Amino acid sequence: MAKEQHAYEEFMKGLWRENPVFVQVLGLCPLLAVTNSAINGLAMGLASFFVLLGSSILVSLLKNYIPKQVRISCFIIIIATFVTVVDYSLAAAMPVIHKELGAFIPLIVCNCLILGRMEAFASRNTLRMSIADAFGMGAGFLFALVALGGAREILGVGEFFGLSLFGPNFEPWVIMILPPGGFITLGVMLLYFNWVEERKNQIDKQLAAEDGVN
Amino acid sequence: MGDLGWIFISTLLINNFVLAYFLGLCPFLGVSNKLEVSFRLGLATIFVMVVTALCAWILNTYVLIYAPYLRLISFIVVIASVVQLIEMAIKKLSPTLFRALGIFLPLITTNCAILGLAIFATNKGYGLWEGLVYALGAGMGFTLAIVLMAGMRQEVEKANEMPKLIKGFAFNLIISGILSMAFMGFAGLFSSS
Numbered sequence: 563m564a565k566e567q568h569a570y571e572e573f574m575k576g577l578w579r580e581n582p583v584f585v586q587v588l589g590l591c592p593l594l595a596v597t598n599s600a601i602n603g604l605a606m607g608l609a610s611f612f613v614l615l616g617s618s619i620l621v622s623l624l625k626n627y628i629p630k631q632v633r634i635s636c637f638i639i640i641i642a643t644f645v646t647v648v649d650y651s652l653a654a655a656m657p658v659i660h661k662e663l664g665a666f667i668p669l670i671v672c673n674c675l676i677l678g679r680m681e682a683f684a685s686r687n688t689l690r691m692s693i694a695d696a697f698g699m700g701a702g703f704l705f706a707l708v709a710l711g712g713a714r715e716i717l718g719v720g721e722f723f724g725l726s727l728f729g730p731n732f733e734p735w736v737i738m739i740l741p742p743g744g745f746i747t748l749g750v751m752l753l754y755f756n757w758v759e760e761r762k763n764q765i766d767k768q769l770a771a772e773d774g775v776n
Numbered sequence: 777m778g779d780l781g782w783i784f785i786s787t788l789l790i791n792n793f794v795l796a797y798f799l800g801l802c803p804f805l806g807v808s809n810k811l812e813v814s815f816r817l818g819l820a821t822i823f824v825m826v827v828t829a830l831c832a833w834i835l836n837t838y839v840l841i842y843a844p845y846l847r848l849i850s851f852i853v854v855i856a857s858v859v860q861l862i863e864m865a866i867k868k869l870s871p872t873l874f875r876a877l878g879i880f881l882p883l884i885t886t887n888c889a890i891l892g893l894a895i896f897a898t899n900k901g902y903g904l905w906e907g908l909v910y911a912l913g914a915g916m917g918f919t920l921a922i923v924l925m926a927g928m929r930q931e932v933e934k935a936n937e938m939p940k941l942i943k944g945f946a947f948n949l950i951i952s953g954i955l956s957m958a959f960m961g962f963a964g965l966f967s968s969s
Contacts, residue, residue, distance in 0.1 A: 591888045595798040642849045665895045672888030741796050745953030752946040
């Protein structure tokens with residue numbers, strides 16, 4: 563039971579408390595490049611999720627056999643293998659989305675989030691914990707991609723997952739689905755997370771002060 | 777000349793790697809707080825990009841036609857090792873140049889702009905010269921973007937009325953958004969041709 567709790571903790575950590583995008587600000591390149599619609603964000607998120615999970619499992623199983631000096635190169639080769647698998651599977655199963663995401667599927671290799679998790683977590687923990695961590699971080703990244711893609715699609719086209727939201731009188735903000743919109747939307751979202759953090763600190767401080775008085 | 781010149785200008789300004797393709801954001805947001813450092817990082821990036829384009833062309837022409845599924849892995853491994861070798865050579869031959877670029881070279885290799893360059897050049901089917909010009913344009917575009925960004929950030933540092941909330945990543949992203957909007961203006965450059 564205690565172990566169960568622990569794995570759940572790891573999962574929630576990735577999903578919210580240490581969200582890879584909003585809190586750690588990692589993996590920005592694929593994040594901004596493909597999120598001009600929610601569906602692209604979802605596809606990218608699932609692809610990254612699969613790569614993260616697969617490489618976490620493999621690295622965690624092989625951690626005793628990988629020499630310390632060349633570990634980074636080994637991680638990159640493992641990640642690149644999984645990315646190749648995803649690239650070819652997507653091209654076969656969903657050619658339309660594959661074309662839309664284009665060169666950004668191979669670029670999952672350079673996502674510092676994935677390499678970071680290998681180095682900081684999977685190579686130091688048991689298989690169970692690594693899987694929990696990969697699930698959490700993958701889900702957190704997926705959440706960020708869909709949130710960003712959704713926000714940009716709603717403002718930029720007036721649709722969500724292809725469903726029209728506002729009717730024909732809506733004037734779309736074309737800038738939101740163009741590159742500048744990506745930068746600005748993420749900037750505003752980070753601002754929001756900063757604000758939440760700031761408020762939490764203030765409340766904590768207040769509580770501590772009240773405790774002191776009592 | 778026409779074709780090569782067009783490739784150069786279009787990667788430099790219109791399809792700027794950082795501001796239109798979102799490649800190489802980590803150094804763009806991370807290392808852009810000092811003007812001089814970011815300029816040197818830009819120079820090192822140009823250098824690595826040209827080397828990458830050369831490696832990618834050699835691999836594409838002689839190796840990958842037999843085994844296309846090895847593309848990604850071989851790009852990463854070959855580019856990283858070649859850059860490492862060149863770093864050692866520079867260290868030996870020209871200590872001055874090494875002091876200017878040295879520390880950045882291994883860092884840049886894992887930058888997604890480098891791999892992105894190799895993949896884009898392959899997807900577009902560029903030959904040797906086109907690839908090299910493409911790399912030069914992309915590298916200079918990166919340098920331009922990061923130097924502009926560093927200049928702005930240095931000025932913003934001087935302002936002391938900034939709310940604490942907005943400092944850091946959030947603000948840098950919004951500056952980049954505005955910069956990216958400015959670069960969109962270049963898109964009209966070739967509309968008539």
